[in-house]
Amino acid sequence: MAIQKVLVANRGEIASRIIRTCQARGIKTVSVYSEADQELPFVEQADESVCIGPPPVAKSYLQMDAIIGAAQETGADAIHPGYGLLSENAEFAQKVIDAGLTWIGPAPAVIALMGDKVMARKTMQKAGVPTVPGTDQIQNVEEAIHAAEQIGFPVMIKASAGGGGIGMHVCHTAEELNKIFSSVQTRARSYFGDDTLFMEKWIGKSRHVEVQIIADSQGHVLHLFERECSVQRRNQKVIEESLSPSIRPETRKRLHDAAMRAAQAVQYTGAGTVEFLVGPDDVFYFLEMNTRLQVEHPVTECITGLDLVSLQLDIACGQPLPFKQEEIQSKGHAIEFRIYAEDPIRFMPAPGKITRFRFPDGKGIRVDAGVKEGNTVSPFYDPLIAKCIVSGCNRQEVIEKSKDALQAFEVEGIQTNIPALLRVLEEPQFVKGHYHTQLLDEMRQR
Amino acid sequence: MAKIQSSMTGTVWKVLVRPGDQVEAGQEVVILESMKMEIPIQSDYTGVVKDVKVEEGSFVSDGDVLVELAD
Structure with missing residues (x-):
């Protein structure tokens, strides 16, 4: 059974990103949007679009019945939930399935199990995956x-x-x-x-490293290497890179194995991420599993050459993975920078109208943007407006190229965190690849 | 009359004071939510609350008056 038309139950950059892969595969797309988002690129990029309510997420993007109704009205046969919003809502996944639609994600029971952090810890302990x-x-x-x-x-x-x-x-x-x-x-x-x-x-000077998993409904579970996500503010990621520059090779192998064990223990299907806390001594612990596509999935795509959204579509249709573990290689290095509409010192939200928006392009530079010039960044949603993913032969080259890429952004009308991202690129601990989750706090206190 | 104003655009998540309450300078009076973040708004003054201009769920812009204090 092939998917003909996908409804994207999300907004902004990730909706645009999912639509891009669907279009490349000749699959029709439907966007759903709130009244605050009608000018955003993802609405016009889709073949069809349906307004599902007023700006607050509770009245639009979290309205399960309105979204499923939009799928039925437009004849969509599958729903991709993106990340955040309803992506990890087991009730929504079940409703999608009950409506006779294909859910692009793992089984509702797996979402529910991993969404309950206490239950997830117990399940991991039983599977022999270390927990904090x-x-x-x-x-x-x-x-x-x-x-x-x-x-x-x-x-x-x-x-x-x-x-x-x-x-x-x-x-x-x-x-x-x-x-x-x-x-x-x-x-x-x-x-x-x-x-x-x-x-x-709470483990000080720890790092946040996560492993990308991909699993089909035939029971094959593979890893697509790890991502280092330790540059954070308010426990939210700002910069992610793959491979991790800090973990030792023997730790890397054990981390990948533990992540695959975690996914196998719950008979996981689709794309998922197992997050670990890695202590200063490289001892690691399971934190949680994200049962969806991650914001930072592009760094994995850059180093493996795979399209994770495309794989999600195939797996949702019951197709087996087209490769084995040993056929997947990581090449070079990739770093993702999250461009947030916020002030670059205190990281406070800075919504407003974007009067100018130009971004870099070129070899090794990928920008997944959710807005265009003239759009208004509203206070109702996450401040992420774009992601800049830079890849190259090695980490040093990527860092140098990233400085040029970030400086080439022209954003006017709102404040962004780009100056803060550039400061991180000059930070000796970051350049050396030896940093932990308190890096941004420490930089700010100096 | 002292006015406590919003420092940004967002939705009122919690109102922490009622008319008649005594507030100290630096005390949080309202918590806004903007872009998935909670932003506490503090009073710059000490005084007694005369009027609360917003309710939970209200949408406010930068500079809007949230709470008025009596002289």
Whole structure:
């Protein structure tokens, strides 16, 4: 069964990116959009588009029935959820399947299992994948303090239903934990509709390395190498690269094996990412599995020459992977820079009208943009406006080329984080490839 | 009369004060949400809340008055 028409249940750059692959394969596309987004490129790039509601995501991009209705109305036979929004919502995946449409993603039960961070930890422990020392769900602050004393401060308190860097907090003392427990709980309830919390030991000077997995419905699970994602602000990624410059070769192999074991343990299908925390001694722990396409998937595409969206479409149709592990090679190096509409010092949101928007192109430069000149960046959504992915023979070459690429961006009318990205490229720790998740905070404190 | 204004465009996520409340300079009075981020708005002044101009879910622009304090 081949897919004829895909509805993209997302917005901005990732909607445009998915449409591009569909068009290259002769598959028709449908965009759904909110009233705030009707001028954005992804709406006109699709063959058809349907307005699904007012700007707030709860009234548009999270309206499951409106999205499925749009698919039925336009005759789409598959739904690609992109990342964020409904991409990791098991109920939506099930509704799509129940409507007789193809869901481009893993089975709803797998999404539900991995979306429950407490359950996911237990599943990984059973599969022999190391997890950060931590707890099951915590009921109250007394239990939290008792558990934290057992694990040892500092601890990270997290929402079980959380993700995207929201709903987590580092605590150094029992007093601090006591003070913030209820506010973390309130936030978890209002953001994720579930106030279950758990805790993990907080490991300083750690790195965030993730492994790209691809698995077909015949049970073949392969890895597409790892991505280093340690340049972060507010626990959200800013720069990602592949391969990781910091892990040792023997760690790399063990990391890939652990990620494949994680995917096999849940009979994963499609593209997925297993995130690990890597300590200063290269000891690593499972953090979570993202059961969808990642924002930073292009760096993997650049070094492997594969199109992950195209593979997702094939897998959703039940086709086996067309290659074996040993046929996949990583060539050269790639770095992705997330261009955010935010001020480059404090990283506060900076929505507004983009009066000028020009971006670089050329060999080894890929820009996945979600906006064009004249568009307005609204405060309703994530501040990501574009991704600049630079690739080349080796890391040093890519860093040099990246400086030129980022300087060639011309963005007026809004502030962007480009000056901050350029500062990272001059930072000795980054240039050496020895950096951890506190790099941006440390740079700011100097 | 002292006015506490929004520092950016966004949606009011939480209103933390009510008319009659005593607020100190530096105290958070409203939390905005913009681009998936919570942005606390603090009072620059000490005083008593006279009026809250917004409610949870309101859309506000940079410079909009959120809370008024009595003299």
